[in-house]
Every structure is written in C-alpha cells, then in structure tokens.
Amino acid sequence: MRASHPTAERLPRITVEVPVLDVEAPLESLGRYVDSVRKPEGLHMTLLHVGILDRLATDVVAWTGGIASADVVIRxxxxxxxxxxxxxxxxxxxxxLVTLGGGRVSSLEVEVPQAVHDYQTLLVQGLHVLLDDLGLDNIDDFILSSPALGYRSPRWIPHVAVGRARTKHQEPLVLETVALEFGSSRIRNEASLPSVV
Incomplete structure (x- = not known):
C-alpha cells in the first residue's frame, strides 16, 4: 500500500542533523584513504534519520494493519x-576513520559532549512515544526493520560521513586528532515537510 499524500513521492530524505561549521585540518588529506571526499560545506552529523515520509508512512500502515492512515502518519x-x-x-x-552504511561510507568517528548523546537519546525516546501514539507495538523491532528509517544497529555512533570507502568494510584507521565545530541542530529539508493544520 502506498501513502496517499500527493507530493510524498517527491519528498527528499528528512533527518535531524547538525552542520559542520569548521574542520581544523584540510579534508583533502583524507584522499589517501577515501574516494570522492565530500566538500566541507556539505558535511554534517546525523542525529536521527527519519527518511522519506511516504515510505515511513507505508511502513507504519503495514506494521499496524492500517490503524493509522498514511496521511495521519505524515501529519x-x-x-x-x-x-x-x-x-x-x-x-x-x-x-x-571508520566505515559505516553497510561498509561503503567512510566517516570520521567523532567524540562529542555528553549533551549531544543526551539529545540523541531524547530524539529516540520521542520517536518511540510518537510511534506508540500511532498504534505500533514492538517499536524497537519496527525501528530496526523499517526500510524507511534504515537503521542497521541500535547503537548510535556519532560520525561525519566524508566520502566513499575504497573497499567495503575497511578496517578503522587511526588519524591525527582533528577538531570539528558543529552548528545548532536543524531538520534537513524542513521546507519540504507538508503543512500541518
């Protein structure tokens, strides 16, 4: 069953993230280990991946047997x-430098303040409450199995994706310590969220 929201198919991926404002060292040096190194202005740390809303709605409707409609889920x-x-x-x-995303994405594993871990935990707890309100049971199972949410592990690893891994499942590489500055959290593609009335 597909969601009935008319523009949902065109909606981009929705995430809660923090942008990287500054990196202490030039990222070009990672080119020895990483293919297609990303430009600094596009770097960010994802705190919660929500995915494409119509696909998430489809997953919820299927899981609940239609208790909540796709339009209600999206809203x-x-x-x-x-x-x-x-x-x-x-x-x-x-x-x-570690590989994530099924072993295909090279990422800087980042040490962050406890407040960031606490905020990410708040996001996951809030997602649990939201899904419970939508009529889901076995919510942890849903989160780990929903193709829209795309989680492969229950453990969040703070990271910044920097490029494509040269080989799948590369061993972690120890680098010289790099300092990163992050901005305030934001919803990626927030402007594409449907109006809530």
Missing part, C-alpha cells in the same frame, strides 16, 4: 519534528 511525524527542541552548537574531535 503527526511532521508536527513532531517541527516541535523538537534545538540543540546548541558544540565542539567535537575525531582521531578515527
């Missing part, structure tokens, strides 16, 4: 996202 998720508190900017550091 409630959009409202919840817009009501989230904002995490202030912070400093982090990284000394390790």
């Amino acid at each position: 409630e998720v959009s409202s919840w996202l817009r009501g989230l508190p904002v995490l202030d900017g912070f400093l982090g550091k990284s000394a390790k």
Whole structure:
C-alpha cells in the first residue's frame, strides 16, 4: 500500500542533523584513504534519520494493519519534528576513520559532549512515544526493520560521513586528532515537510 499524500513521492530524505561549521585540518588529506571526499560545506552529523515520509508512512500502515492512515502518519511525524527542541552548537574531535552504511561510507568517528548523546537519546525516546501514539507495538523491532528509517544497529555512533570507502568494510584507521565545530541542530529539508493544520 502506498501513502496517499500527493507530493510524498517527491519528498527528499528528512533527518535531524547538525552542520559542520569548521574542520581544523584540510579534508583533502583524507584522499589517501577515501574516494570522492565530500566538500566541507556539505558535511554534517546525523542525529536521527527519519527518511522519506511516504515510505515511513507505508511502513507504519503495514506494521499496524492500517490503524493509522498514511496521511495521519505524515501529519503527526511532521508536527513532531517541527516541535523538537534545538540543540546548541558544540565542539567535537575525531582521531578515527571508520566505515559505516553497510561498509561503503567512510566517516570520521567523532567524540562529542555528553549533551549531544543526551539529545540523541531524547530524539529516540520521542520517536518511540510518537510511534506508540500511532498504534505500533514492538517499536524497537519496527525501528530496526523499517526500510524507511534504515537503521542497521541500535547503537548510535556519532560520525561525519566524508566520502566513499575504497573497499567495503575497511578496517578503522587511526588519524591525527582533528577538531570539528558543529552548528545548532536543524531538520534537513524542513521546507519540504507538508503543512500541518
């Protein structure tokens, strides 16, 4: 069953993220280990991946046997996202290059303040409450199995994707410590969320 929201198919991926404002060292040096190194202005750390809303709605409708309609799911998720508190900017550091995303994405594993871990936990707890209100049971199972949400592990690893891994499942590499400055949290593609009335 597909969601009935007319523009949902064209909606981009929705995430809660923090942008990277500054990196202490030039990223070009990672070219020895990473293919297609990303430009600094596009770097960010994802705190919560929501995915394409119509696909998430389809997953919820299928899981609940239609207790909540796709339109209701899209409306409630959009409202919840817009009501989230904002995490202030912070400093982090990284000394390790790891592969994530099924072993295909090279990322800087980042040490972040406890407040960032607490905020990410708040996001996941809020997602649990939202899904419970939408009529889901076995919510942890849903989160890990929903193709829209795309989670492969229950453990969040703070990271910044920097490019494509040269080989799948590369071993972690220890690097010289790099300082990173992050901005305040934001909803990526927030302007594409449907209006909530």
